[in-house]
Amino acid sequence: MNKSAICIVLVNTSHPGNIGAVARAMKNMGLVELRLVAPARFPAEEANWRAVAASDVLESALVVDTLAEAIGDCQLVIGTSARGRRIPWPVLDPRHCAEQALRAAGREQRVAFVFGREDRGLTNEELQQCNLHLHIPTHEDYTSLNLAMAVQIVAYELRMQAVSAELPDDACAHWDEPLSTAAAMEHYYKHLEQTLIEIGFLDPAAPRQLMPRLRRLYGRLRLDEMEMNILRGILTETQKRIRT
Amino acid sequence: MNKSAICIVLVNTSHPGNIGAVARAMKNMGLVELRLVAPARFPAEEANWRAVAASDVLESALVVDTLAEAIGDCQLVIGTSARGRRIPWPVLDPRHCAEQALRAAGREQRVAFVFGREDRGLTNEELQQCNLHLHIPTHEDYTSLNLAMAVQIVAYELRMQAVSAELPDDACAHWDEPLSTAAAMEHYYKHLEQTLIEIGFLDPAAPRQLMPRLRRLYGRLRLDEMEMNILRGILTETQKRIRT
Incomplete structure (x- = not known):
């Protein structure tokens, strides 16, 4: 994947700590291009602190005033959304969005994933600037994901x-x-089998299902050669002890 | 999925804030059972603060002294691991681990996902108490994931x-x-087509590829009936204006 074919866009982020956590989440997964639309505070100490070893992503981040500027050079724009907008838009889960994004990137297109405000996401107007909406299938008991967690899942x-x-x-x-x-x-x-007979655990006259059960046990393991040598060694030692 | 068939086990967590972020990440994805092995500080204010609306997960968390106690009732134990341990262990990515976990849970087995310390993960001894190892395929530029982010991905x-x-x-x-x-x-x-002829945009004597191109355009859209009415309305209005 061409690293800069896919960018992460954060709109109006309130907490700089979240921007830092996003930078780390991105770099952990090989993404480097971050764009910030009118963040409340940036650069900021908390952002660097939470980015840990991803401060380079923060340093190269593009800061712009509007979403339109942030996505201007992109051919595929994917906006994160809770369900149930008034006008349905094409919506996919993160896995299918990632498929579409990599397919587009493979055709030399630029792709943006857009994430909204911590408290209320993207506006309808912003979502209407997107080609596709992404919905993370959270549990109905608690649907509000932390911003950086959402970015982590997509990344x-x-x-x-x-x-x-x-x-x-x-x-x-x-x-x-x-x-x-x-x-x-x-x-x-x-x-x-020979060893079990010698130690008196297996009676050849009444073997019952002992060997089939042991075959099933060891067969499931798919033993490697070193393990086999260890097990054979144990048997050999056992026999020596018994025979002396 | 039976909510309590799968538990998240955190070993020796240093920062209570991370425990809170884990609780939120879990509840967002419908998990409720958290077990803490000798956390540095718990309960703690930062944990509740980061859990936001998942404080119930913290309140019901089990706190124990050893990993053995935390996983004692589980039939499948999956430990998170960086690659390259001295003795290779069965290892899978989060997707395949989730498959195995849900399959086991479907057979009434209890499953534990075990996460290690923020700075150095699980020890070899702890990993050897696991049936399976889980590896998150981070990018080689920055492999150290935040603890709660790792839990978020698995959840x-x-x-x-x-x-x-x-x-x-x-x-x-x-x-x-x-x-x-x-x-x-x-x-x-x-x-x-009729409207384009009337406005003088399409010359019936030299139509070139205009209509095929427009068919391809609208055909890709899969228009709904309301959109169709809107487009037809636009054409009708356009014709009215031209004909007057």
């Missing part, structure tokens, strides 16, 4: 889209040892 | 999973007027 979705090709959906995709082969597993089960 | 993913069946992937899924039929569109194009 996270953009990042997930940008890196989705790299993200494994298999929890064990990154492993340090090669996995055991089926043949090695069979050797292990044989060794295990 | 958001849980909420997205929980409501995914209800969420429209069509931006215009909720609309107030029925859409125009193809026949109504054809009447409109005919009316438009």
Whole structure:
């Protein structure tokens, strides 16, 4: 993703601390372009403090007077909105908005995500300057999200889209040892069974479902070679002790 | 989703303000069960202040001394982790972890998401008490997420999973007027063409690609019936003016 293809626009932010938290949330997810429409106070100490290591995002932030100036160079403008506006507008959740944004950015378009005031969001007039509205599906018990949290969710979705090709959906995709082969597993089960007989835990005359249960247990694990060596070592040691 | 099937566990949180921000992030996404392992200061004024309307989550929070106590009743324990631990553990992004969590909760299992200290996360020993590790794919320029932001992302993913069946992937899924039929569109194009000829903008002898371009434009819009009436009204008025 071209870092500056997507910008975050904050309209009339009251608390500079929120601007700082937004800068950090952006940089954590690889966004760098921040535009501020008539913030109440900026620059401000609290903003730098909350930005922690993202003060560069604050320093390069563009400060303008109107939303129109902030989004003037953008081909896709997405405004965050609570539901239930008088005139319905095209509205999507953060995931689908992120999809649209990255698709547009991939076509060399500039995209703005616009966030409103802490207490009452964007006005209808501002929302009507947007191509698309974004709605975060909060729970009905408490729908008012902190501003920086809303930006964090959107920035996270953009990042997930940008890196989705790299993200494994298999929890064990990154492993340090090669996995055991089926043949090695069979050797292990044989060794295990023999040992269980030797210690008197398994009666070959009445084996019941013991070995199938142990196969199901170890089979689910997908043991790696080092783990296999450890388990085999335990069996070998156990046998030595018993036989002496 | 059964609200209390999934709990958020914070280990050794230094700043009570972060605990409050976590409570708000949780309630915004429909989570209510918070467990605190040896917080530096709690209860605390800053926690209530940052929780805003989620002070009920703080009031019902369980405070315990050890991680083992916090997760004792859980069947699935997911610990947040930066990458690159010495021993690789099963690791997934927030989306896939949320999937697993809701699947487990659907089978009446209790699930814990465990978050570590602000400055250094969870220890290796704590991570080894988890079934699965969660990694948020931050950008390499700035990987250190604020604690409450990390909780917000996870809570958001849980909420997205929980409501995914209800969420429209069509931006215009909720609309107030029925859409125009193809026949109504054809009447409109005919009316438009006639009007453009009357105002002298379209030369029937050399129409070029004007009408196809206008068809492409209005066709993409998927006009509703009220919008259609407005456009037809404009054409009718225009014709009246010209003909007088």
